[in-house]
Amino acid sequence: MKIFLHTMYYLPDFGSAPVLMDELARYLAGAGHEVEVVTTMPRRRGEEFRGLFYSRRDAGGFTVKRFWASSSPRPLGRLLAWNIYTAGALANLLAVRPGDVLFLRTPPLQLGLAAFWARALGRARVLVNVQDIHPDLAIESGLLRNPAGIAFAKALERLVYGLADRIAVISDGFARNLRAKGVPEAKLAVLPNWVDTDFLKPGPKDNPVARRHGFADKFVVMYSGTISISSNRTLERALEAARSLAAEREILFVVVGEGLKKDALRARAAALGLGNVVFLPFQPYADLPDLLAASDVLIVPLDRAKSDLSVPSKLYTFMAAGRPILGLAAPGSEVARLLRENDCGVAAAPDDPGEIAAAAPERRRALGANARSYVVERFAKDKVLRSYDRLLRSLGPR
Secondary structure: OEEEEEOOOOOOOOOHHHHHHHHHHHHHHHOOOEEEEEEEOOOOOHHHHOOOOEEEEEOOOOEEEEEOOOOOOOHHHHHHHHHHHHHHHHHHHHHOOOOEEEEEEEOOHHHHHHHHHHHHOOOEEEEEEEOEOOOHHHHHOOOOOOHHHHHHHHHHHHHHHHHOOEEEEOOHHHHHHHHHOOOOHHHEEEOOOOEOOOOOOOOOOOOHHHHHHOOOOOEEEEEEOOOOOOOHHHHHHHHHHHHHOOOOOOEEEEEEOOOOOHHHHHHHHHHOOOOOEEEEOOOOHHHHHHHHHOOOEEEEEOOHHHOOOEOOOHHHHHHHOOOOEEEEOOOOOHHHHHHHHHOOEEEEOOOOHHHHHOOOOOOHHHHHHHHHHHHHHHOEHHHHHHHHHHHHHHHOOO
16 A cells, blocks of 8 residues: 655645654654655755755655645745645546555645545545644634635535545534534544654753753743644733733743744734743754753644644643643633643633733642653554554545
């Protein structure tokens, strides 16, 4: 069986998706599958990929094919990138043989067109991996407002789910959402994202990364990740909480990452006159354990209307670091439920700065230990990847 892993972003791109998809590709190749990653050129191309429109390279046991796509973070640029990438994925179907499996990591929903052609040609089985509920997330974020566009996107969503042989969702809440849309139970498999608990583990707060950035002697409330449409409003509310704590000089709010909304968030911090907020770019992945260890509380933000439409993989990453989590999400969300039921942190309403400011978790050591134990038990890399391997093998030839 050959497995075609379709993912918009792959190493050396930044963010959790490139890391997760690289780990999945390496695991499946090591399990005896022929693996081909179908992706885009890195958004920061550097000399290795500059000027290229197509690349095919061996990655040590599997192949990585890259297609040029727009690297603009703006909504229209992102839509263009999704469409160009989908065109590349369709062209790549010429290499697909009967019995192969297409692994389609969505969004974008446009990848459903690859499923359509694969099914029409009778060439491959299709596993759709749902990372965010689209188009719901785009509608709630206000990026998709045109009624005709919304109707088309919902029709595309139905097409994708109808064509899939199996659909892997990352949480029970996602499964409920899809069942309510008429997706048969037999198609669904709940497989969470995973974390490398051998690499990401608790460490001392006083470490080289903490000293480099001046965090070692501060109480650090940190967000690390993409600054995106699913969390920017909540991060703005967190800045208002930071303003209310400005007199507490030992408390520092740290925002690490890049994304569409970073400039707007920095502008908001400047408008509020915040001297207790530090912005950093994405740090080298090798530094991530020390970066997270430098924190005292880690923030997982989700805007209220989007709290059931996304479960950030950073949640499991933060839990692996053994730090208490401040989940800024609606009370009934997956994030809030997980923190509450497993005593891993505190959930606070994302639109209430006062509640955010008052939610600095007590019993930090116990909460962090609970978080670490839970993620090792449920989301450790090898355990989840074995489940993906079994699911892919179950598809087999038609």
